[in-house]
Amino acid sequence: MTVFLPNTAEEVLETVRWAVSEEAPLEVVGHGSKRGIGQPVQTAHTLDLSKLTGVTLYEPEELVLSARAGTPIAEIEALLREHNQELAFEPMDYGPLFGGEPGRGTLGGLLAANLAGPRRLKAGAARDHVLGVHAVSGRGEGFKSGGRVVKNVTGYDLSKGLAGSWGTLAVATDITMKVLPAAETETTFCIAGLDDAAATQAMAIAMGSSAEVSGAAHLPEGVVGRFIDGGFSGGGQTVLRVEGFGPSVAYRIDLLSRLLGNHGSAETLDEAASRRLWREIRDGHPFADGSPAPVWRVSVTPSRGHELVDAFRRAAGANVYYDWQGGLIWMRMEADPEAEILRKMIAHLGGGHATLVRAPLAIRAATPVFEPQPAPLAALSARLKEQFDPQKILNPGRMDFT
Amino acid sequence: MSGLKMPQANAATLKKRAEIIADMRIIVPGEGVVDAQNEMRAFESDGLTAYRQMPLVVVLPETTAQVSRILKYCHERDIRVVPRGSGTSLSGGALPLEDAVLLVMSRFNRILDIDYANRAVVAQPGVTNLGITHAVEQAGFYYAPDPSSQIACSIGGNVAENSGGVHCLKYGLTANNVLGIEMVLMNGDVIRLGGKHLDAEGYDLLGLMTGSEGLLGVVTEVTVRILQKPETARALLIGFPSSEEAGQCVAEIIGAGIIPGGMEMMDGPAIRAAEDFVHAGYPLDVEALLIVELDGPQAEVDHLIDRVETIARQNGATTSRASTSDEERAVFWAGRKAAFPAVGRISPDYYCMDGTIPRKQLPRVLAGMRALSEKYGLRVANVFHAGDGNLHPLILYDANRPGELEKAEDFGADILRLCVEVGGVLTGEHGVGVEKRDLMPEMFTEDDLNQQIRVKCAFDPGHLLNPGKVFPQLHRCAELGRMHIHRGQMPFPELERF
Ligand SMILES: Cc1cc2nc3c(=O)[nH]c(=O)nc-3n(C[C@H](O)[C@H](O)[C@H](O)COP(=O)(O)OP(=O)(O)OC[C@H]3O[C@@H](n4cnc5c(N)ncnc54)[C@H](O)[C@@H]3O)c2cc1C
Numbered sequence: 001m002t003v004f005l006p007n008t009a010e011e012v013l014e015t016v017r018w019a020v021s022e023e024a025p026l027e028v029v030g031h032g033s034k035r036g037i038g039q040p041v042q043t044a045h046t047l048d049l050s051k052l053t054g055v056t057l058y059e060p061e062e063l064v065l066s067a068r069a070g071t072p073i074a075e076i077e078a079l080l081r082e083h084n085q086e087l088a089f090e091p092m093d094y095g096p097l098f099g100g101e102p103g104r105g106t107l108g109g110l111l112a113a114n115l116a117g118p119r120r121l122k123a124g125a126a127r128d129h130v131l132g133v134h135a136v137s138g139r140g141e142g143f144k145s146g147g148r149v150v151k152n153v154t155g156y157d158l159s160k161g162l163a164g165s166w167g168t169l170a171v172a173t174d175i176t177m178k179v180l181p182a183a184e185t186e187t188t189f190c191i192a193g194l195d196d197a198a199a200t201q202a203m204a205i206a207m208g209s210s211a212e213v214s215g216a217a218h219l220p221e222g223v224v225g226r227f228i229d230g231g232f233s234g235g236g237q238t239v240l241r242v243e244g245f246g247p248s249v250a251y252r253i254d255l256l257s258r259l260l261g262n263h264g265s266a267e268t269l270d271e272a273a274s275r276r277l278w279r280e281i282r283d284g285h286p287f288a289d290g291s292p293a294p295v296w297r298v299s300v301t302p303s304r305g306h307e308l309v310d311a312f313r314r315a316a317g318a319n320v321y322y323d324w325q326g327g328l329i330w331m332r333m334e335a336d337p338e339a340e341i342l343r344k345m346i347a348h349l350g351g352g353h354a355t356l357v358r359a360p361l362a363i364r365a366a367t368p369v370f371e372p373q374p375a376p377l378a379a380l381s382a383r384l385k386e387q388f389d390p391q392k393i394l395n396p397g398r399m400d401f402t
Numbered sequence: 403m404s405g406l407k408m409p410q411a412n413a414a415t416l417k418k419r420a421e422i423i424a425d426m427r428i429i430v431p432g433e434g435v436v437d438a439q440n441e442m443r444a445f446e447s448d449g450l451t452a453y454r455q456m457p458l459v460v461v462l463p464e465t466t467a468q469v470s471r472i473l474k475y476c477h478e479r480d481i482r483v484v485p486r487g488s489g490t491s492l493s494g495g496a497l498p499l500e501d502a503v504l505l506v507m508s509r510f511n512r513i514l515d516i517d518y519a520n521r522a523v524v525a526q527p528g529v530t531n532l533g534i535t536h537a538v539e540q541a542g543f544y545y546a547p548d549p550s551s552q553i554a555c556s557i558g559g560n561v562a563e564n565s566g567g568v569h570c571l572k573y574g575l576t577a578n579n580v581l582g583i584e585m586v587l588m589n590g591d592v593i594r595l596g597g598k599h600l601d602a603e604g605y606d607l608l609g610l611m612t613g614s615e616g617l618l619g620v621v622t623e624v625t626v627r628i629l630q631k632p633e634t635a636r637a638l639l640i641g642f643p644s645s646e647e648a649g650q651c652v653a654e655i656i657g658a659g660i661i662p663g664g665m666e667m668m669d670g671p672a673i674r675a676a677e678d679f680v681h682a683g684y685p686l687d688v689e690a691l692l693i694v695e696l697d698g699p700q701a702e703v704d705h706l707i708d709r710v711e712t713i714a715r716q717n718g719a720t721t722s723r724a725s726t727s728d729e730e731r732a733v734f735w736a737g738r739k740a741a742f743p744a745v746g747r748i749s750p751d752y753y754c755m756d757g758t759i760p761r762k763q764l765p766r767v768l769a770g771m772r773a774l775s776e777k778y779g780l781r782v783a784n785v786f787h788a789g790d791g792n793l794h795p796l797i798l799y800d801a802n803r804p805g806e807l808e809k810a811e812d813f814g815a816d817i818l819r820l821c822v823e824v825g826g827v828l829t830g831e832h833g834v835g836v837e838k839r840d841l842m843p844e845m846f847t848e849d850d851l852n853q854q855i856r857v858k859c860a861f862d863p864g865h866l867l868n869p870g871k872v873f874p875q876l877h878r879c880a881e882l883g884r885m886h887i888h889r890g891q892m893p894f895p896e897l898e899r900f
Pocket of ligand 1 (some may be wrong): 868
């Protein structure tokens with residue numbers, strides 16, 4: 001098994017060309033922190049981008065940063081922090097869920113997995129912040145798309161096209177992202193004791209208000225004790241994050257307590273506790289306890305999330321919590337993933353998708369990890385794959401149609 | 403563009419015109435097929451009126467099933483199709499072709515679902531941008547992207563162009579506010595992408611569709627995010643002796659962590675034209691005027707107004723006024739909003755450009771424009787989405803003077819080249835269409851363009867949907883599919899093992 005460790009974009013191009021000419025598929029990895037997601041890729045050769053590193057451009061006042069694809073996210077976030085900026089979509093860290101260390105992962109992986117976090121609701125995902133890429137297609141051709149400016153409709157947005165492609169279309173070598181000022185401060189408003197349905201209602205009220213909530217999660221009784229070192233007392237917690245300038249945060253927290261005061265007893269978390277809580281919500285913390293039990297991330301219409309859980313629990317045991325106003329359900333199964341039942345129920349409740357983000361290899365090999373697509377969509381996806389990587393050189397089999 | 407070459411008309415299609423019209427009448431009964439020359443006249447151009455072409459026939463379907471049947475019919479017979487929304491494109495994206503069915507989506511004009519709990523509206527593509535806001539404003543909501551054409555332009559057209567507006571700095575472009583679509587491919591396949599849930603899996607086809615200018619599929623339904631109206635908004639009107647100082651002020655506002663709801667700049671000629679027209683009270687002794695709008699909770703807006711005023715003073719502002727009422731704020735904006743017609747008053751014709759640049763390059767680009775203005779002997783006025791670097795130079799000319807349109811177009815092309823040269827792009831929000839099609843190689847290599855065309859090949863391998871737009875040359879898909887294998891040594895085999 002050969003591991004290619006290119007230092008430059010030219011070397012990536014050379015490697016892919018070689019692989020094309022030899023018809024030798026490559027597994028494309030950064031730090032390999034998300035290797036446990038998707039169908040297992042089995043190739044003789046690996047294209048490891050962890051040496052293709054370095055921030056090549058950072059202009060805080062222009063809100064733009066470019067880096068080579070293998071640059072650690074941790075390095076980028078540290079640099080941004082020095083200038084009170086951040087990646088506003090709050091990319092999650094899958095490391096702990098797989099029993100790995102936190103803080104791993106590269107910029108390329110961030111785009112390939114289209115990462116997001118609790119702020120997805122307000123700020124979008126990686127796809128919404130990528131401005132441009134340089135990449136090498138599975139044809140062994142280098143191309144670029146986009147640029148370094150936010151307003152750009154010149155040609156197709158291939159940078160977005162690479163978001164969520166899990167390395168199956170092209171190998172990104174350089175990526176330009178929009179960056180934004182970090183909030184001056186944050187506070188979390190917590191309501192205790194709501195059941196899932198009442199919590200969903202409270203979150204909808206908060207999100208539909210002018211309080212500009214940037215995180216809305218519900219942590220039911222069964223998991224709440226695992227957050228912030230057991231710092232919550234009693235019952236489920238419905239948590240709403242408010243970020244911004246000090247006077248504005250105080251004002252909006254007050255607005256929330258006026259709007260939701262009669263929904264249950266409320267308290268607030270200070271900045272430090274709030275930061276920690278949302279990092280844990282972001283990273284699936286309650287399920288990152290070393291157990292290999294299957295974990296789903298399910299995305300549905302926010303108001304339907306709790307209905308799905310309710311219906312599903314009649315069929316199988318699961319431990320859950322909700323993010324994204326109730327629309328993102330983190331679900332740990334007691335035993336089997338029960339993919340078919342779950343997906344049938346999702347379709348029945350108006351659609352969405354379930355991703356089996358953690359499961360033992362044998363289960364992943366036998367279960368569609370990503371939501372199966374209707375025939376015309378699957379055919380279109382397969383045609384797109386064909387246009388970028390006709391010989392299936394890049395991450396063969398990682399997604400179902402690849 | 404005056405010498406614009408469009409794809410050669412398909413003679414077989416032209417010959418079968420009567421038969422095609424009859425078949426279209428079967429698919430779309432009633433008033434949905436327009437073939438009389440005088441009635442088709444209304445569709446012969448879009449917002450880029452320098453170009454006109456009568457279509458083969460105009461078809462106005464009402465249902466997704468009809469769109470699917472029309473496209474499948476045309477696909478099977480090799481007939482070209484040009485989609486059209488409201489026809490406000492400024493780049494000729496909806497320009498008809500002599501041998502193409504013009505598929506007009508304006509009868510798809512219903513809002514299908516308003517869902518406040520999930521902050522989403524499902525609309526047919528012919529609903530206007532402002533129509534969505536009107537449908538939800540009584541509950542305090544609005545749809546954020548606000549192109550100046552919002553009373554007329556369709557949400558389907560917005561998706562096709564990835565349209566922006568003054569509020570996009572803070573709230574994002576169309577791409578960031580669309581949750582899902584239904585679309586029909588050229589072969590008739592109906593496909594749904596996304597919905598009220600977030601981040602559908604698989605390839606980001608929604609991202610590719612947004613801004614694809616009607617070349618990939620026909621949008622038949624759109625689900626958008628709606629937002630609660632900010633509690634309050636206030637604007638600052640700030641004058642500077644030069645655009646350098648105004649530009650520095652913008653950089654420092656953002657450097658201070660403030661993202662205003664809108665941040666617009668006008669140069670001297672634009673200020674004077676606007677003031678003459680609407681009497682907004684703009685200072686006339688300044689060379690750059692900034693309008694900075696802050697929105698959000700009252701406490702935040704008041705806090706930030708003070709901070710922005712301080713930053714402006716530190717950067718040499720000679721005048722600064724903060725609005726104290728919504729009426730006053732509207733007056734501040736009136737001049738900016740009327741900038742195009744205001745320029746229209748001082749010149750028989752004007753040509754609106756749309757490049758984006760890294761903001762810090764503004765002084766260089768403005769200086770370059772002044773030089774070009776002298777070279778071509780044509781005046782130029784600038785309005786500028788200052789927060790995100792999107793420039794709208796308005797070139798003043800007189801179409802009745804022989805050669806002046808061509809001169810204006812050459813001037814425009816030179817401005818866009820300059821934008822690309824300083825790290826910017828050809829178009830920020832108006833699209834490539836036919837207008838900037840032939841400039842694409844200024845920004846992209848052949849390999850870059852070929853990979854984009856390959857995306858087109860996945861959606862529409864016969865190049866039947868809106869051909870002649872965006873790409874200077876549409877290579878045949880079979881040709882692009884060929885692999886060029888570079889045989890070689892195994893590169894730098896660092897034989898590390900896991
Ligand atoms: C006065 C004025 C001001 C403007 N201001 C702005 C501005 O501030 N910001 C901005 O971004 N733009 C602006 N525009 C440009 C224009 O309004 C936008 O590009 C708008 O989104 C076009 O919408 P439309 O419905 O008119 O589309 P059309 O002009 O009909 O079509 C535009 C393109 O979209 C395609 N298309 C239309 N509908 C569909 C569909 N259902 N499915 C697939 N493809 C489709 C067409 O083929 C064409 O390529 C302005 C235009 C004018 C005239």
